[in-house]
Amino acid sequence: xPYNPTLVAPMREEMTRMGAKELTTVQEVDAxxxxxxxxxxxxxxxxxGCAAGNARPGLxxxxxxxxxxxxxxxxxxGQDLEATARARQYFSEYQPSSPSMALLRxxxxxxxxxxxxxxxxxxxxxxxxxxxxxxxxxxxAV
Amino acid sequence: MSHVFHPGHHALHxxxxxxxTTSGETYLGRFDSEDERGVHLLDVGRHDAEAGSRxxxxxxxxKFGIRVxxxxxxxxxxxxxxxxxxxxxxx
Numbered sequence: 001x002p003y004n005p006t007l008v009a010p011m012r013e014e015m016t017r018m019g020a021k022e023l024t025t026v027q028e029v030d031a032x033x034x035x036x037x038x039x040x041x042x043x044x045x046x047x048x049g050c051a052a053g054n055a056r057p058g059l060x061x062x063x064x065x066x067x068x069x070x071x072x073x074x075x076x077x078g079q080d081l082e083a084t085a086r087a088r089q090y091f092s093e094y095q096p097s098s099p100s101m102a103l104l105r106x107x108x109x110x111x112x113x114x115x116x117x118x119x120x121x122x123x124x125x126x127x128x129x130x131x132x133x134x135x136x137x138x139x140x141a142v
Numbered sequence: 143m144s145h146v147f148h149p150g151h152h153a154l155h156x157x158x159x160x161x162x163t164t165s166g167e168t169y170l171g172r173f174d175s176e177d178e179r180g181v182h183l184l185d186v187g188r189h190d191a192e193a194g195s196r197x198x199x200x201x202x203x204x205k206f207g208i209r210v211x212x213x214x215x216x217x218x219x220x221x222x223x224x225x226x227x228x229x230x231x232x233x
Contacts, residue, residue: 050156096207097208116204116229120227121229
């Protein structure tokens, strides 16, 4: 059962403040992820303090890096149930967990960050792993 | 400052762990709590020895996520040999 919307509102705002676009319906997910072109990060948000409490600030730090995804979108697990289920169909090779992050290039998942790679880690450590992935997968080839 | 939800729990609460039993079984799941009944894991997968080695199972789960077979498993304390956070393993 979803949490009280008032309780999770700050967690949504934390994402939109860093420039992420919220996808709350199946239609919005399909519009963003169907025929996706360029680079994108999909953040599966969560109320979990053990992991999401570090994942969101970690992502915010990573987005200050020179190389970053062209688009950041987010769905909220346990809140926007249908939108989250639909988003996960676009990276169904990976078992669902939240929070988690999928890095996509032209519709292909090039990197995936599971919950267990976030738990108990400082935002700076999460950001370091993300920026490394950004450089590897989103950097311009020279 | 980010928003944290559940303070005041076991140190491993919410952490994805590898739990090895004294009888040689391996479970992967999210540590929830520990009480008189034992260790409670949520969203749990279990290594099937016929499907490959324990190490391959852990490595595959770390890369692609845990294939959840049971929502909640309770393992008696006496049967637990070792609990290790998945994220701390060198794979």
